[in-house]
Amino acid sequence: MSVTTNNFYGAKGRRKIYHISKVLDENVKKLKSDKIPKDFRPRIDGPSVGWKTFFRQQEAFSYARRKSSDLHVFSFESESLGSETGQRMFLVASYPVFWHYYRQLDQQKKTHYELIPEGSVCKLYFDLEFPKENNRNCDGSTMTDIFIKYVTRWMEEIFKVQCSKEHVLSLDASTEKKFSRHLIFQLKKTAFQDNIHAGNFVKFILQKLKVEINKLKKNLSDVLDFDETSFISKSDNSSDEQTVPCVNRLDSQRRSQEQDKNNHKASKVMDRFTEEELLSMVVRNKNNEETLFCDQGVYTKNRNFRLYQSRKFGKSNPLVISEDNLYIPPKDEVMSYEHLIFNDSLIANIEYSPALRILQFALVCQFSNRLSSGNVEAKTCGKAEDIVEGFTKSPYPEIDNFISSTLKTDSKAGRIRHWTYFSQGELIVYDIVGYRYCHNIEREHKSNNIMLLADLKRGVYYQKCHDPECKYLSYKSPDKSIPKEALPSFYFDESFDEFDEGVDDMDILNAALEMEKTIDDRINENMDKT
Structure with missing residues (x-):
């Protein structure tokens, strides 16, 4: 009597062989689909060609500082780290080398972030978002245009910097459920001292916007259905001064003088907007509470900021150029358009020169007398x-x-x-x-x-x-x-x-x-x- 393969292995054995065969076939297909990236060709005058990954952020920063000044730290999310979001690995590479390999990745593998180093000179940037379900009447593109106009007016009033929508790289990652936009200002030979100073500026102008909106809500309370307490923070109840902590307070007379200047500048900015435009920047969050549609939590030490063409782990909406973007990068004979956009999207990618103007907006309670020259007096809280x-x-x-x-x-x-x-x-x-x-x-x-x-x-x-x-x-x-x-x-x-x-x-x-x-x-x- 002959023994067949089916009789020898039995039903259970056949199922196991089928499962192994299926897994092998899937792995073969995956390996065939994975492209082998082309190597970066080093140049005598070229960038550092190193590429190294780390499990800890501090180790990545230490390596970058120790090896070369043109190395930068990025982070990425990977399937190998498990399903829990927030756990990332870090890699160190120069901008050209990173882009060379990054552009060759399959789209679903682009889950990368720029790390904005603590104390690094940086561009002005914003993260705008709101859930569409709770804001059915909101037009995100129109609101973004108004917001850009609002920021540029303050840049002109405080720092005497002229800019417009044509100077703002607009990247979009919106979905059917959420409006999401990144704005990166491309200011020629101008940058903020670091993203903390940039954040102080953002928080200041948004605080002024909240104060103005609260005034409008009081005047329009019989017409508009606003919750008077949901939008006013604790610091809004007493005054409209900047709510940044400061140990060394100005004397009352000087504070009063500075407050008058402060209010005068705010009035000059607000007068350029209609009530409808100002109120349009208020949205309802996922808890149906009123707030501004600019995220103020993205100006922190060693901040992770999503890269152009990347998506969040497990999501399918990459960050791409928005349809209403007006920014056009200067032409380059070597770099492609996408490469230029990538470079300009990097927050800490600042070309240093003797003509570079560094904007400061330190932790203060009021504007200082040096405001007219575009600076703000620094008052520190602790050594x-x-x-x-x-x-x-x-x-x-x-x-x-x-x-x-x-x-x-x-x-x-x-x-x-x-x-x-x-x-x-x-x-x-x-x-x-x-x-x-x-x-x-x-x-x-x-x-x-x-x-x-x-x-x-x-x-x-x-x-x-x-x-x-x-x-x-x-x-x-x-x-x-x-x-x-x-x-x-x-x-x-x-x-x-x-x-x-x-x-x-x-x-x-x-x-x-x-x-x-x-x-x-x-x-x-x-x-x-x-």
Whole structure:
């Protein structure tokens, strides 16, 4: 009796062989479809040809600084890292080398971001977005045109910089559900000192816009259905001055004079817009709350900003040139049009020259007397030596262990990715990954990470997060007590407590609380995606 293959392996064995064969066929098809990229040809006068990947951002930055000044850091999301969004790898390459390989990638593999380095001179950029379902009457293109006009008026008023829509590269990643637009200003021989200064400028002009819109809402309250409290932040209730923290306050007389100048400049800008145009920049977010359609959370230290032609991991909407874009890059005999657009889309890609003008907009409470020349007086909140940060254990491991213990649930456990210690206010800020529960929305954020702040003076900790909407509301969770045995004071004799009673240094405490508002400038990565 002859034994056939089917009889020998049986039904179970045949199914297993079929499954293996199917997997092999799929892998063969995938390998055939993957293109082998052409190598970059090095030139004597050319850029660095190195290309190196890292699991940690700080290692990538250290390598780039150590090897060559023309190396830059990018990040990307990959299938090999698992399905959880927010976890990325980092790569270091020069701009020409990166583009050479990036342009050869299949479209679905382009999930890359530019890392805007801390302290790097940069372009002015914006992220505009709103959910279409809650804003059915909004025309995103028209709103973008009005917004560009609004920004250019302020650039002229503050910095005496002339620009228009033709100077703005407009990239679009909109879907049926969401309007999404990136704007990158191409200002000739002009750049901001870094993206923190750019962010201060953006927050200032949007604060002025909010104040003006609130005035209009009061005047039109009988006609328009506005929720008067949903749009006004805590800082809007008292005055319309810039709401950036400043330890060294101006005296009342000077503050009044500067406020008058400030209001006069705002009036000159607002007078160029109709009420309808100003109100058109208000949208409703996914929670149906009123807000501006410009994301103010994209101006943080070592910011990830999505690259031209890239999409978010698992999504199918790449960032492409918008249909109403008017910016045309200068012609080049060597570079293709797409290469030129890619270069111009990079926020930190600034050509240095003696004629380069650096714009500053530092942390101040008011404009300074130097405003007419395009500068803003710098007032810092704390010295650099008052701040310590790292990735491993902080100076207070007992606090680290306690914070780590609060990040565990039955199904998962978060961890401390980075800590920052502010000695002036005895405040430790923990940047958390793997655990995103936010007390504001009473659930986990889908992609934005949270922070836990330990106030060693008061013996409490609380939660804040990177989500733009929570940051817009200045959300801070209720205080929770830190166990006494975890606090540094536990190791001191209680007999010394009588010397501390009633002599709390409120100035230092207030400075620490104000410093919280600029905490995004000191943490190593904001994982809020754009």
